[in-house]
Amino acid sequence: MAGLTAPLLGLEKKSLREQALSALRTAITSGELEPGRHLVETELSDMLQISRGTLREALRQLEQEGLLAAGPRGRLSVRHLDAKEIRDIFAVRAALESLAARSLCELPDRAHVTSSLRSAIEAMAAAAEGSLEGRIESDLEFHRTLCRLTGNETLLHSWESLEGSIRMSIMYAGVERAVSNMSVDRHYDIVRAIESGDATLARQTILEHMDGAAANLVA
């Protein structure tokens, strides 16, 4: 039959909790829920049309991702990032991604890796004329891919735990300022460094890339 509903591609049906999670994450990292905003469980469960219990599970996760801050008596509010925190987040991100770059350099067969990365960059190039959101999305996808290709699940997971904070930093610092650092060339530098197999160079390239990004954000 042709009238299939959804599960064609890897689009597995998500649990309500996961849907709520995505919805809230998006709302926060898009600024729809402003930093500092106080969250009320009943309000949210009502908006999202889910029960309080299910919602609370999602909230716990967002809290651990650093998107929510816990106040006294379990009061939650949208986290507010200052310049130092943004720098701190990017320092950790840099540490993780430089590990990724180093790991990839040590792989015997890097052809597959570099070709995946080049595809990701091409996607960025294709999005270069599109919306700011699209550019950010494709940039993050490149960096996520970098981590994924290492095959180090822990590394990928740590990076993804940070992703929300990264998005918040970008949103907080202003999207225009963020994209200004996402040149296609800079990313090719990274791929070339990995291709060369020089772990030190690859690490250095990533560190500079992240340093530039962070400096740009909090400029």
Next chain:
Amino acid sequence: MAGLTAPLLGLEKKSLREQALSALRTAITSGELEPGRHLVETELSDMLQISRGTLREALRQLEQEGLLAAGPRGRLSVRHLDAKEIRDIFAVRAALESLAARSLCELPDRAHVTSSLRSAIEAMAAAAEGSLEGRIESDLEFHRTLCRLTGNETLLHSWESLEGSIRMSIMYAGVERAVSNMSVDRHYDIVRAIESGDATLARQTILEHMDGAAANLVA
């Protein structure tokens, strides 16, 4: 009054959820709940004397910490680590701690930092003749302190998210094997490197320390 129950020192009363979280974490990282063990919500909520809802919140968190693995249909089981995963975990840990070491080197006033670290090492030395658990505990405390002293909350948080996995690695590889790498000298090396202010040296020292630890664990 002398008959106080608990809240004397910073021991704030924890919510049931937090208590359950600690209890489960301990049970898992101590091996009381063996790797691969299938968890049943009602069973646990029953054992811990808490409601299923409250328990589920704790489980979600453990899942995110990588202590639990999700199977089909939400089935949870205690995660099982193989040698590669242990190496991966320690690679990420090394990346985080080397960032910590580098950051500390850049601090203008390192006297306070190094003295805190030396205290932590003395605690290790004091525990050196004690139980294996005590030695592990003081070793982890040293490394956690390393991260905390940077003042980078994100870094500390990332490290702590990994702590459960680290403990599991140690338990899984055998506690005796783990402590064999925890010499007091090696830790003084780290402090001295930081003291010297040489970021590259400090980073290198940490990387070697972690490399040795990981190699020892999966030997």
Next chain:
DNA sequence: AACACGCCAACGGTTGACAGTAGATTGTCA
């Protein structure tokens, strides 16, 4: 052996309730 049926375990999710508590509101009195 293969299939069908029915039972059961376990999870995802819901509802409704209740206690505790910090803050806001209102009432009271000097």
Next chain:
DNA sequence: TGACAATCTACTGTCAACCGTTGGCGTGTT
């Protein structure tokens, strides 16, 4: 009027009981 006490309100923490689904398993039938 201003300060203080009593009260109310808004939330969170936690619980108990329940429904609908799904897949595993044993049993029986052919």
